[in-house]
Amino acid sequence: MQRIGIIGVGEIGRAIVEGLRSGGGGASPEVFLSPRGARTAAELAGRFEGIRVCADNQEVVDRSEVVVIAVRRQDHHEALAGLTVDDDRTVVNVMAGVSTHDLRRALATGAPIVRAIPLPAVRERGAVTVTHPSHPVVDALFERLGGALPVADEEAFNVFSALTSTxxxxxxxxxxxxxxxxxxxxxxxxxxxxxxxxxxxxxxxxxxxxxxxxxxxxxxxxxxxxxxxxxxxxxxxxxxxxxxxxxxxxxxxxxxxxxxxxxxx
The missing domain is CATH 1.10.3730 (ProC C-terminal domain-like fold)
Known part of the structure; x- marks a missing residue:
């Protein structure tokens, strides 16, 4: 994995970047950040090598192999409107309450979409991340950040999402x-x-x-x-x-x- 894009650089986006740059685990991937959360994105780019803030969300998608979508769920239709996501990308949906079906409809893409529940502790590589469906690239990403826990179906994924809400x-x-x-x-x-x-x-x-x-x-x-x-x-x-x-x-x-x-x- 060489190029990761993050659309929506809030608490979870920041934690993923910091976890990827916390040392160990081989070479760090290039990371491309959206201008959403501009202050946080600029701060991360200033702290770490290999982090770039893009002009817009489309540039994030175009430069990345794996695209993490971490905007607030109430903002995702607006934030993703007009994006073109080629089928050779892998999309990671970390938005609570946004189903794979809803996101695929919003993006109009045939790219693989994997749901994930990363916690802020991924910055210390100290939390297991639930994923669905299992995907070798996405699971490898979260193994690097503390561990991946793939689950069999979206109903089981939602049980873990409810637990996270406590x-x-x-x-x-x-x-x-x-x-x-x-x-x-x-x-x-x-x-x-x-x-x-x-x-x-x-x-x-x-x-x-x-x-x-x-x-x-x-x-x-x-x-x-x-x-x-x-x-x-x-x-x-x-x-x-x-x-x-x-x-x-x-x-x-x-x-x-x-x-x-x-x-x-």
């Missing part, structure tokens, strides 16, 4: 903890530092693949202790059911094909 809920949970502590007289910066350290340590335990998640939970609580008390009184069956219902509703929307010309969800 990330900011986790951050909101941590924010609630720090706010609660501050309400009891703890300095906000001290509460923030403690909660960060607490959950960073918990996150490191996830690297132990010998223990399933339910086992990790059991190993972190004492029968009758405070961890068990909070888990069983707050994360009760009603709470679990509410979370499951929210995930099911999101998945139903992700599985629903948007009508032609309508905004993607």
């Amino acid at each position: 990330l900011t809920t986790h951050y909101a949970y941590l924010t609630t903890l720090t706010s609660w502590a501050a309400g009891h007289g703890i300095a906000p910066d001290a509460a923030d530092a403690y909660v960060r350290g607490l959950f960073q340590a918990a996150g490191r335990s996830l690297s132990d693949r010998t223990r399933p998640l339910h086992r990790l939970a059991a190993d972190h609580e004492t029968p009758g202790g405070s961890n068990e008390r909070l888990r069983t009184t707050w994360f009760d069956p009603a709470n679990t059911a509410a979370l499951t219902k929210a995930l099911e509703g999101l998945l139903a929307d992700l599985n629903q094909e948007p009508e032609s010309g309508s905004p993607s969800r």
Whole structure:
């Protein structure tokens, strides 16, 4: 893989570039960036060799073998209007909620289209990226960025997309903890530092693949202790059911094909 284009240089586009330039893994590919997200694109081109900001999205496509489309889903019809994508390109769709069928219709191309869910941690090559369908070039790209997890069909892909949507809920949970502590007289910066350290340590335990998640939970609580008390009184069956219902509703929307010309969800 020698030439990668990125249309839409936001958080994920930046993370992909930084991951490709973080060292190791052989020669780095040339990367061509769209002028969307101009400030970020210019900053990346100034930091790294082999990064070029193109005049427009068509130049990105023309110069690249693999084209990553990372614009916001509500902007993709406008951003991609009029683009010509030859069938010998490979298109990587990282837009949440935009199906392969919808993107192919927008691009009017016969090129292979692969959906992917890269996370910001690809900048440290520290996150597995779900892909569909499996494609040797795309899977090799994400193996370089922390690992690829190809799935069999778009329905399974949408399950992983729904799981990814829980990330900011986790951050909101941590924010609630720090706010609660501050309400009891703890300095906000001290509460923030403690909660960060607490959950960073918990996150490191996830690297132990010998223990399933339910086992990790059991190993972190004492029968009758405070961890068990909070888990069983707050994360009760009603709470679990509410979370499951929210995930099911999101998945139903992700599985629903948007009508032609309508905004993607």
